[in-house]
Amino acid sequence: MIDPITLQQGTDWRAQAEVFDEIFFVFLTLGTIVGIIVVSYTLWNVYKYRDDGGEPDEDFDAPVVGELPTGQGGPKAKKLFLSFGLSAIVVISLVVYSYGLLLYVEDGPDTGDEGDIEITVEGYQFGWEYIYPNDHSQQNELVVPADQRIDLKITSRDVWHNFGSSDLRIKSDAIPGETSETWFSVSSEEVEEQGGEATYLVECFELCGSGHSAMKGQITVVPQDEWEEWYADTGNDSETENSSSVEGDLATPNLKASAAGGVST
Incomplete structure (x- = not known):
């Protein structure tokens, strides 16, 4: 310990x-x-x-x-x-x-239950759905506040995936019928260094089908007050944003995020 x-x-x-x-x-x-x-x-x-080339020393213990x-x-x-x-x-x-x-x-850090944000991450061929505590859901972009521990509950709705972000050093299996857990936190200093909004690439690290290489997403970290304003606007109704698709069911992530208004399509 x-x-x-x-x-x-x-x-x-x-x-x-x-x-x-x-x-x-x-x-x-x-x-x-x-x-x-x-x-x-x-x-x-x-x-x-x-x-x-000389004679060896008599005291030398070879x-x-x-x-x-x-x-x-x-x-x-x-x-x-x-x-x-x-x-x-x-x-x-x-x-x-x-x-x-x-x-x-x-x-993870021992913070108690107060202030922690628990988000469900559901992988599918070929994208990520993020479900917030108020049942608001988004496709492929996760918007979270700085200076906050973010707990992720990760699962899959079809085949094996693996949710991860190399920059944040997080990686966890997404298995149908099971839930794995991980967490991360980004400081407000790092958010300020990236111009007031920090972004991190999300990838699938488990070969999951023909669209595996395109199964990407984004984690967007904004200051606490901006996130609270954005989160309040999501309301209590479940909202699912559709990503652009390629050749039918091959979804690619929308990486143009708006901290104040969610994912732009």
């Missing part, structure tokens, strides 16, 4: 993308340092113990093929068990560190 204080400051949660980027940076940095040390030490030994140091003394045994000990410390530390962060990614 890992202390939630390590993962969030005040109400600012660590998004999944930030957690995975941190894990990648830690492994890359540590791997680079260890690699430099190992390669440098190997090259130093190659130079130190090179065959220069390695023997098939010999395994027992750890009961001698420089070779000490070096071997020192390297094993340091390697074990590094590996165990990385396992504990990454496992704690992955538990956070799996469960």
